[in-house]
Amino acid sequence: MDTRPKRNSLTARELARMIGVSQSAVSRAFTPGASIAPELREKILQYAATVDYQPNAIASMLSKRRTNIVGIVVSEMQNPFYPALLEKLSQELQRIGFQSLLFNITAGANLQEQLSALRRYNVDAVIVISATVLSGPTLQRVTEGRAAILINRVVEDVSIACVACDNIEGGRAVADHFYELGQRRVAYVAGLAHTSTGRERRNAFVTRVAELGMTLTANIDGGEYSYNAGRRTALEIAAGSKTDAIFFANDILALGGMDALREEAGLRVPEDISIAGFDDIAMASWPHYALTTFRQPLDGIVSETVRMLQEGSCQPGQTQVIRRLSGSLVVRESTASDATRT
Amino acid sequence: MDTRPKRNSLTARELARMIGVSQSAVSRAFTPGASIAPELREKILQYAATVDYQPNAIASMLSKRRTNIVGIVVSEMQNPFYPALLEKLSQELQRIGFQSLLFNITAGANLQEQLSALRRYNVDAVIVISATVLSGPTLQRVTEGRAAILINRVVEDVSIACVACDNIEGGRAVADHFYELGQRRVAYVAGLAHTSTGRERRNAFVTRVAELGMTLTANIDGGEYSYNAGRRTALEIAAGSKTDAIFFANDILALGGMDALREEAGLRVPEDISIAGFDDIAMASWPHYALTTFRQPLDGIVSETVRMLQEGSCQPGQTQVIRRLSGSLVVRESTASDATRT
DNA sequence: TTGAAAGCGTTACCAA
DNA sequence: TTGGTAACGCTTTCAA
Numbered sequence: 001m002d003t004r005p006k007r008n009s010l011t012a013r014e015l016a017r018m019i020g021v022s023q024s025a026v027s028r029a030f031t032p033g034a035s036i037a038p039e040l041r042e043k044i045l046q047y048a049a050t051v052d053y054q055p056n057a058i059a060s061m062l063s064k065r066r067t068n069i070v071g072i073v074v075s076e077m078q079n080p081f082y083p084a085l086l087e088k089l090s091q092e093l094q095r096i097g098f099q100s101l102l103f104n105i106t107a108g109a110n111l112q113e114q115l116s117a118l119r120r121y122n123v124d125a126v127i128v129i130s131a132t133v134l135s136g137p138t139l140q141r142v143t144e145g146r147a148a149i150l151i152n153r154v155v156e157d158v159s160i161a162c163v164a165c166d167n168i169e170g171g172r173a174v175a176d177h178f179y180e181l182g183q184r185r186v187a188y189v190a191g192l193a194h195t196s197t198g199r200e201r202r203n204a205f206v207t208r209v210a211e212l213g214m215t216l217t218a219n220i221d222g223g224e225y226s227y228n229a230g231r232r233t234a235l236e237i238a239a240g241s242k243t244d245a246i247f248f249a250n251d252i253l254a255l256g257g258m259d260a261l262r263e264e265a266g267l268r269v270p271e272d273i274s275i276a277g278f279d280d281i282a283m284a285s286w287p288h289y290a291l292t293t294f295r296q297p298l299d300g301i302v303s304e305t306v307r308m309l310q311e312g313s314c315q316p317g318q319t320q321v322i323r324r325l326s327g328s329l330v331v332r333e334s335t336a337s338d339a340t341r342t
Numbered sequence: 343m344d345t346r347p348k349r350n351s352l353t354a355r356e357l358a359r360m361i362g363v364s365q366s367a368v369s370r371a372f373t374p375g376a377s378i379a380p381e382l383r384e385k386i387l388q389y390a391a392t393v394d395y396q397p398n399a400i401a402s403m404l405s406k407r408r409t410n411i412v413g414i415v416v417s418e419m420q421n422p423f424y425p426a427l428l429e430k431l432s433q434e435l436q437r438i439g440f441q442s443l444l445f446n447i448t449a450g451a452n453l454q455e456q457l458s459a460l461r462r463y464n465v466d467a468v469i470v471i472s473a474t475v476l477s478g479p480t481l482q483r484v485t486e487g488r489a490a491i492l493i494n495r496v497v498e499d500v501s502i503a504c505v506a507c508d509n510i511e512g513g514r515a516v517a518d519h520f521y522e523l524g525q526r527r528v529a530y531v532a533g534l535a536h537t538s539t540g541r542e543r544r545n546a547f548v549t550r551v552a553e554l555g556m557t558l559t560a561n562i563d564g565g566e567y568s569y570n571a572g573r574r575t576a577l578e579i580a581a582g583s584k585t586d587a588i589f590f591a592n593d594i595l596a597l598g599g600m601d602a603l604r605e606e607a608g609l610r611v612p613e614d615i616s617i618a619g620f621d622d623i624a625m626a627s628w629p630h631y632a633l634t635t636f637r638q639p640l641d642g643i644v645s646e647t648v649r650m651l652q653e654g655s656c657q658p659g660q661t662q663v664i665r666r667l668s669g670s671l672v673v674r675e676s677t678a679s680d681a682t683r684t
Numbered sequence: 685t686t687g688a689a690a691g692c693g694t695t696a697c698c699a700a
Numbered sequence: 701t702t703g704g705t706a707a708c709g710c711t712t713t714c715a716a
Contacts, residue, residue: 059693401709
């Protein structure tokens with residue numbers, strides 16, 4: 001028995017028969033730039049509109065061997081930075097005629113199976129916005145022979161196009177900012193220290209701190225990019241040697257750290273201690289936090305990604321492109337100069 | 343000239359030739375339950391694994407007239423509740439072999455075009471988790487003749503399956519909670535008062551407040567579900583007649599309200615005023631907020647949605663199914679009894 | 685259980 | 701510019 005669902009929509013052939021033209025003509029009418037007389041196209045499109053015909057995208061995909069779908073590999077949806085990125089990205093992709101097929105991966109378990117789906121669906125490109133889950137070799141397998149872009153993370157050993165914020169610039173900017181405020185005893189809190197993003201931010205900060213002759217009172221790893229990791233590490237630092245300012249590897253950490261310092265350690269921010277983060281998520285601008293942070297150029301990241309996709313510089317076989325985008329330090333009230341301290 | 347990208351993967355026909363079986367056999371080997379000798383299947387699958395063959399999902403879609411793709415219509419990604427929902431949903435869909443194709447709609451502009459893409463892609467079902475953007479008629483057009491589920495919102499005039507939290511229960515629970523704490527002068531803050539969700543929460547709360555003989559000191563509409571709307575409305579209430587407790591229509595509003603009351607109105611929460619929200623997003627449990635809130639049964643919503651999808655109770659032509667899921671009041675420290683007030 | 689062959693609804697070639 | 705036709709890579713019938 002044929003278990004296939006009955007078709008409920010018109011085909012090009014049926015439409016053609018109704019109008020009295022060839023099926024090819026219908027196809028051409030819907031293909032921008034196809035060689036067809038304007039009047040014929042108009043006639044077909046008009047008729048199509050009245051009977052509500054739309055070309056079947058699946059058939060088109062099979063024939064054209066293009067899907068106009070990009071697979072988006074995500075995993076850290078708890079950090080508001082990623083939903084914000086995903087939203088912008090999918091919107092821009094839609095604008096140029098692509099839809100986003102979500103691959104929500106979780107560590108362990110059936111990761112392999114989830115990724116093999118990525119192959120079967122024949123997406124035109126893969127965009128990985130999951131910073132942590134995919135190991136190098138896995139990333140390699142996922143993206144080889146396929147257009148692929150890695151966002152917010154840079155790998156050298158896998159040949160994949162990367163678009164990321166200039167973390168070095170960010171780390172330095174925060175160190176400079178602390179210095180200008182007169183803070184001399186500063187600390188760094190990583191999220192996942194082994195990620196490329198984490199390493200870069202830390203190295204840049206630590207290096208600049210040394211260059212400026214400041215003292216690094218702590219340099220610890222929260223173990224994850226979470227609010228609670230921020231709390232825990234902040235309290236650890238507060239219990240240690242006197243620290244004037246803390247740079248957290250991302251905003252979520254910083255928010256947790258701020259709350260803990262204020263409410264559990266009894267410190268005032270910024271009077272007793274300055275706090276800076278990284279990303280500039282929406283919550284950083286909430287008055288309660290007013291977090292000084294290094295803003296990731298979200299729009300730039302998205303538009304650069306889309307541009308690469310269109311230009312094909314992320315196609316397999318191309319030499320690896322690594323795009324570093326400049327961010328900007330957003331100074332709010334969580335940092336202040338020594339002078340304001342009472 | 344053929345502008346089609348060259349194929350880079352093996353086809354079933356090629357694989358069949360290599361093994362010396364028919365192409366149908368290959369197809370059957372990959373079809374669970376197909377009538378094929380176990381040994382033959384094993385042989386084929388094994389060989390396929392060595393040469394890294396995977397069936398082309400696009401061709402399969404065309405032939406089977408099923409895509410195993412669900413279209414997910416989203417729009418409010420700023421509210422953390424939605425990314426959390428989207429994440430769980432896409433994960434569960436993946437578990438049963440479906441991928442999620444994102445349709446990120448924004449009000450106005452080319453809404454029509456974005457939605458027509460939804461038709462062309464022939465998704466097996468549409469899940470709408472955008473509470474606000476789609477008007478009734480638009481929703482109608484998007485979902486007619488197609489399996490569809492509306493999450494977190496209930497409409498009566500459009501025949502579409504709905505899965506939502508029991509907002510009535512939630513509104514009443516908060517009123518009861520305030521009452522038990524001894525609060526008698528209470529206020530309500532809506533996000534978008536005209537949404538089904540907003541109406542239900544408000545009506546239930548207001549009705550219960552009247553039943554219990556409490557005083558409704560304010561009943562205002564923030565105009566949107568945002569942190570700033572929460573701040574603004576909270577200050578408005580603080581400036582009005584004495585209020586013991588405020589119920590905000592969702593958590594984001596409540597967080598903004600709490601911060602404004604504490605930091606701008608100089609009130610203590612909960613000592614001077616109790617605050618409750620709705621959803622139970624991750625931030626509600628942050629110690630700084632410790633927000634009492636009515637928790638949406640996220641897991642239940644997702645599993646019920648997936649169940650409907652599998653059972654087909656969301657197919658067109660079915661009588662409309664409306665599933666109301668029970669939530670639970672999570673009491674934290676943003677609400678307290680009068681007795682604790684100093 | 686197996687293989688051959690006819691679709692699925694397009695696109696792109698080839699003549700006209 | 702047009703129409704006819706062969707792909708595209710599968711699934712499912714139909715005979716064997």
